[in-house]
Amino acid sequence: MADEETQSTLAKVAGLVVAGGVAWLATKAVDTAWKAASGHKPPKPEDDADDIKIGEVVAAAAITTAVVTFARIFATRGTKKFMQRVDRNRRLPS
Template sequence: MATKKTKSTVATITGGATALAATWVAHKAVGTAWKAILGHEPPDAEDEGDARFVEVAVAAVITGAVVALVRVLATRGTAKFANRVDEGRLSVRG
């Protein structure tokens, strides 16, 4: 029977924190780019302003795509880091 390799606690905590931070940074970057290009903040679901549906949809698609891509890249990078830690090639002192 093959043994299933489990992630260490360090990898789990690091992965979660990295994904959260990357998501926050991506969301802020999209907001900043949107404001620089269009001159105003991207519309939010809670906004009761006069944002057109097309603008809301485009903002949602761009934000969702960028956040998803950044989360995947952050998760993969963290997984590589965790593998190095688990294999003993990198020591973590705590």
């Protein structure tokens, strides 16, 4: 029982680390694509509000959220499948 709990905890930690890294990479990819398309970085909360159009803020938030969410979902699923494979291989008799 303790071994299963350890594996479950390890899978959760690995999933969190991978999902966090993928979310960061996805955000950087959106920032780069936005800059290539518009000539400037997407708006951030700390930017001066006088220079930002509301439509641009909404578009940047929607695009970033969608890309990060999809990336995290696929990373979490992939990590889960990987951990299941590792666990299955550990249980095979040698």
